[in-house]
Amino acid sequence: MNRHLISAGDLSLDDALLILDTADELAHMAERPVKKLPTLRGRTVVNLFYEDSTRTRISFEAAAKRLSADVINFSAKGSSVAKGESLKDTALTLEAMGADAVVIRHSASGAPRRLAGWVRGSVVNAGDGAHEHPTQALVDAFTMRRRLGRLDGLRVTIVGDVLHSRVARSNVLLLSTLGAEVTLVAPPTLLPVAVGGWPCSVCYDLDVALPKADVVMMLRVQQERMNAAYFPSVREYSRRYGLDAARMALLPDHGIVMHPGPMNRGVEIAAEVADSGRSTIVEQVANGVSVRMAVLYLLLGGSGAQQ
């Protein structure tokens, strides 16, 4: 595996399966009374969050602590330029403190890649702009495999604002590596113009896509899109691309509903769908800790054990 996890596209099939299998083992351990492992004792993991994201930060923090790492939370809201200190200076500071891994969330696409050029430790991308969120894709794949027993050949439909979604990008890359068949469903305004080159198919009609989907993943619609002519109104978006109970009934019996959170209930997903038995939304959160433990363990654990 690479030293960093910046793009889901950097993972080979073997890498991805190793992470998922390791997460499985770690999830079993989480069922024991003592949840903590000594694997990363004495190692330092920094959570560098330039954007608010309580759920992702807590997930990484819990993962690092269960592996006995020392965790430093560094919250730097706003852009580095606006705040004065540059990302590079922050990187040099973390380097001086001896960070073994930096988990970074940033509003600018590519910030983790830049950071990786300035620190010796491992960089884990916890979401960068509209680029990628590889650990979320790993969590989603892990959840699908647990629910449906396989990934190879699985038909996954991702619905919503693909253009601005880091979750969609990472999922398309990871799921295609894992052998799943991905279909993107969105109004054409919310798809990249060159989406034809992506390893997936595209459909504008949710009702056509649903009967063939083993998994439907609903993406959050950001408030600011609603004012930028990407679609005429929230109601129209919801009518055409929202998942309500009637639409959910189009899914095959085993079909599941996913959402990376946070949800806009009543916009892209109806409350009764979010709370139904098909929904894996709470499970995704729980699985997040196991998967992020596996990522930190595999990026840091091997070399740590040797030292």
Place this chain on the structure above:
Amino acid sequence: MTGTWLIRGARPLGGDPADVLICGEMILGIGAKLDAPAVRRGSQRADGAQSLDADGLIMLPGLVDLHTHLREPGREDAETVSTGTAAAALGGFTAVHAMANTDPVADTAGVVEQIWRLGRQAGRCDVRPVGAVTVGLAGSRLAELGAMADSAARVRVFSDDGRCVHDAVLMRRALEYVRAFDGVIAQHAQEPRLTHGAQVNEGEISGRLGLTGWPAVAEEAIIARDCLLAAHVGSALHACHVSTAGSVEIIRWAKSKGWQVTAEATPHHLLLTEQLAAGYDPVFKVNPPLRTAEDVQALRVGLSDGTIDCVATDHAPHPLEDKETEWEAAAFGMTGLETALSVVHEALVEPGLLDWAGVADRMSTRPAVIGRLSGHGRLLPGEPANLVLYDPSPRDVIDPGAQASKSRNSPFAGMVLPGRVVATFLRGKPTVLDGKLAW
């Protein structure tokens, strides 16, 4: 060091070797086996001629850049007129057009005269200030174009470069107004609404990297509109840094109509593609953005067949801290004065799209005509001795640290490029000798 120079054995425009005799500021003669005694018969001034052995070197008229950012006044941390003209001389340039987006903006006679005087003081390269089209580059009302034209700086090229004159009425008026003093409007073609927050070429790379796309149509729509406006009012339009295959097609069509439309392409758009953005290193961040390999090829063909009139560097120096950031936070722009000739050599001469006479035309003669600049662009007896000697044989790694520009944001860093500027003469006085500043 002005005086008499006998340059022996250089190949003017890449042709047969010849000797060139420079007396004072002028080229006195070009011919086979000139020597001082032969010339003495025609002139007493050839006594004590300094000789320069130029065997194997190509002689071109001094290069003329229509698009340079010298940053002074206002951003002397990035470049000054002094450092920028030193870089220009080392790149083989004898004249540069200094863009108006300084601080204060070059939108009054006072500011353009200041820049012009700084150029005269630096003395290594003629500096022709470009005047802003609109006050403060704000795109709302015309700057005093006539006052800048009548000033000591004699401004003829006007541009809001960095911003597009997007208001169609304002653009029409500007095109019409400058006809009174034979001016030209150089448009930075970028439809602002289509490029809000744009970072990289819209296409495969913008989708993959999650960066806001800068679509080709945002350039092409403005160029098409402006060609039609220029035709309607019978004025001269110059399209800055054309970057897409579609723009080349539109300009080719406009020229076929006989309209007064000219265009430039930058060295970086002639050699580099959007794929370089994949590592998020903002040294490759530029406006307009690097495009696709198909666009690069269309620009090369356009320059070769004359659709694109000239190469202009868009030399845009930035201090390190404005580039050592996240991509979105970084400044747009690349340096280019010191690598332009080598890039054109690599991108056009090597593939056989342009010979050295063509290079002289696209990098000196035509930009001088577009800039309404006399005394540059012609390698002929009786003309001012503005010329460059270029050794086409070496291939070297580009090292921005060794350049004279104050900034280091060269996208060609680490690349191996052909050729080396050996000497540059400005009105008979060497500014560069043996590849180094002469003084």
